[in-house]
Amino acid sequence: MRRFSRVAIVGTGLIGGSFGAALARADLAHVRIGYSPADGERALALGLIDVLTPDLATAVAGADLVVLAAPVSVNAALMAQLAIHLEPQALVTDLSSVKGPVVRAAAAALGAALGRYVPSHPIAGAELSGPAAAAADLFDGRTVILSPLRGTDTRALARIEALWQALGARPQQLDVDSHDRLYAAISHWPHVVAFALAATTAQAIEDEQGGAERAAALVGPGLRDTTRIAKADAELWADILLANAGPVANCADAFAHQLERVRDALACADRERLVRVLEAAAHWRRSLE
Amino acid sequence: MRRFSRVAIVGTGLIGGSFGAALARADLAHVRIGYSPADGERALALGLIDVLTPDLATAVAGADLVVLAAPVSVNAALMAQLAIHLEPQALVTDLSSVKGPVVRAAAAALGAALGRYVPSHPIAGAELSGPAAAAADLFDGRTVILSPLRGTDTRALARIEALWQALGARPQQLDVDSHDRLYAAISHWPHVVAFALAATTAQAIEDEQGGAERAAALVGPGLRDTTRIAKADAELWADILLANAGPVANCADAFAHQLERVRDALACADRERLVRVLEAAAHWRRSLE
Numbered sequence: 001m002r003r004f005s006r007v008a009i010v011g012t013g014l015i016g017g018s019f020g021a022a023l024a025r026a027d028l029a030h031v032r033i034g035y036s037p038a039d040g041e042r043a044l045a046l047g048l049i050d051v052l053t054p055d056l057a058t059a060v061a062g063a064d065l066v067v068l069a070a071p072v073s074v075n076a077a078l079m080a081q082l083a084i085h086l087e088p089q090a091l092v093t094d095l096s097s098v099k100g101p102v103v104r105a106a107a108a109a110l111g112a113a114l115g116r117y118v119p120s121h122p123i124a125g126a127e128l129s130g131p132a133a134a135a136a137d138l139f140d141g142r143t144v145i146l147s148p149l150r151g152t153d154t155r156a157l158a159r160i161e162a163l164w165q166a167l168g169a170r171p172q173q174l175d176v177d178s179h180d181r182l183y184a185a186i187s188h189w190p191h192v193v194a195f196a197l198a199a200t201t202a203q204a205i206e207d208e209q210g211g212a213e214r215a216a217a218l219v220g221p222g223l224r225d226t227t228r229i230a231k232a233d234a235e236l237w238a239d240i241l242l243a244n245a246g247p248v249a250n251c252a253d254a255f256a257h258q259l260e261r262v263r264d265a266l267a268c269a270d271r272e273r274l275v276r277v278l279e280a281a282a283h284w285r286r287s288l289e
Numbered sequence: 290m291r292r293f294s295r296v297a298i299v300g301t302g303l304i305g306g307s308f309g310a311a312l313a314r315a316d317l318a319h320v321r322i323g324y325s326p327a328d329g330e331r332a333l334a335l336g337l338i339d340v341l342t343p344d345l346a347t348a349v350a351g352a353d354l355v356v357l358a359a360p361v362s363v364n365a366a367l368m369a370q371l372a373i374h375l376e377p378q379a380l381v382t383d384l385s386s387v388k389g390p391v392v393r394a395a396a397a398a399l400g401a402a403l404g405r406y407v408p409s410h411p412i413a414g415a416e417l418s419g420p421a422a423a424a425a426d427l428f429d430g431r432t433v434i435l436s437p438l439r440g441t442d443t444r445a446l447a448r449i450e451a452l453w454q455a456l457g458a459r460p461q462q463l464d465v466d467s468h469d470r471l472y473a474a475i476s477h478w479p480h481v482v483a484f485a486l487a488a489t490t491a492q493a494i495e496d497e498q499g500g501a502e503r504a505a506a507l508v509g510p511g512l513r514d515t516t517r518i519a520k521a522d523a524e525l526w527a528d529i530l531l532a533n534a535g536p537v538a539n540c541a542d543a544f545a546h547q548l549e550r551v552r553d554a555l556a557c558a559d560r561e562r563l564v565r566v567l568e569a570a571a572h573w574r575r576s577l578e
Contacts, residue, residue, distance in 0.1 A: 123507070123508075124509065124510075125509075125510075127511070142509070143507060143509075145507075170506070178497050181493070181496075181497065182494065182497055182499075182507060185489060185493030185494070186494070186507055186509070186512055187509065187511055189486075189489070190486055190490070190511060190512050191511070192548070192551050192552075193482060193486055193515065194515055194574075195547075195566070195570040196544060196547035196551060197479055197482055197547075198570040198571070198573055198574040199547045199550075199566075199570040199573070200474060200478070200540060200547050201474050201475055201479070201573075202570070203547075204470070204471060205471065205474070205475070207470075208467050210471075212577075215573075215576070215577060216577055217461060218412070218432060218434075218461075218471060219412075219475055219577055220414075220431070220432075220475070221413075222414075222416070222479060222480070222518045223475055223476065224577065225514045225517045226482065226483055226514070226515055226517070226518060227479075227515075227574050228514045228515070228574075229511045229514065229515060230570050230574040231575050233571075235564055237567055238560055238567060239560075241551075242555065242560060242563070245555050245556075245558070248555065249556070251493065252548070252552055254489045254492060254493065255485060255489045258484075258488045258489050259481070259485045261485075262481050262484065262530075263481075263541055266530055266531065266537065266538070267534075267538070269531060269534070271527055271531060274527040275527045277484070277488075278523035278526055278527060279523035280491075281483075281484040281485070281488040281519050282487070282519055282520055284488070284490075284491040284504075285516050285517075285519040285520050286520050287504070287505075288501075288504060288505055288508055289520075
């Protein structure tokens, strides 16, 4: 595919930084200009961007591709300012894990440029964050959800799709509402569960007079896997959960129902029913491999 | 340490089979005799045991070490029959992940032999099961909880402790009740959570007309980690949960309270409180590394 001349990367943490690294690996950007008040200098030092600017206008002016890789609420909040400085032919994408608020902000702010905005969500990252964790291969083999709007320009969509393929990812399309419902279930609610489970176990070990060292010796590989994503950045996840609060609340209810099925079979000591409930879940999970 | 002349391994799945393989690696058994109606032939073919018998009495008679590695309810149920055939100087251990029911069965059945029974729980295994998954290095570097009773013979305890060390594990002592409370929180309840979470996500993906193939493309590394233990054997886990139902129900209540804290902060859109709740959990989880 054709190289971009100037790519603005807004937010250079794990996702934005990896995007910059992947662009360089594929030789798809003449210049990568970063805007990232929190961690831009570290990203520059790591070579994830070529130039750092303390000013969004400078990043966006002259860019033929603008990539929003800040937390979801920041991506949404920056749309209005972005719109002022955007070049007439520039493409825009965001990498947020919640699409609704960003898409609504884009629809309100971008005007004629809305057709060249293609929402993206790369399914990668897990519990790490920050530019130090960024890697050029983060998207290799990973699904990227593209959520084009009714008015999205087909050439803009095709170019963003080809870009993701060139970065090693596998684009799939999903409308905005389906995306936010599905990723509430696939990612956002599981994070709540992992955080709550870690808190529950921490309390139980403390109740038995166990500190951090004791806990590390007692806890096996199972709980480590189950709570790995609870190491994630709390600020970032608060932001995601608040941005997708409705679908997340629906998952909470569905999950409460599933827990109740297990608790009820246990309370009745109904082994057959318990096995049936557990086996249905195990069967689905095995089918994921 | 001194080699055992004849070790009876009752149950030759992942844990019993690995115990057999680890014994051979350390050259600690002259003969390993297996009793395992379900999977003994496979374990024999894999070299996890030297001899297979269809009869518990034959396995136990002449053994100087008896290792119960069947599901927890089976280990408890076999104590009475075991007692009949046990040699006067034989050591007994069980590898169950719930100790209460096995210890109570032992106390009722073993009589004078109770002093030579040392309950063990190796913290290893996660989601795999069966002799095909067994490995001589399964216990390497892993904690093994020993739960001696008031009347446990100190030489028996020392010998079982030395045995685990020779098999590569790190023995720690914990009384039976603390063990069952702690492992309800560290292992049993997290399995319920993983099963329920897998069921919730499966339903959400089905609601969006997604089958197994779609799910595999949409689901990222986070949920795969969080639900990995939900691939575990449903029969085995129903058995464990029923054997430790009281402590598991207490964990369910504690977990519901933790979930409620997150849901409440989300419902109030109280970002500061939400970050505080998530960060406390994240901090503990990071301290586990």
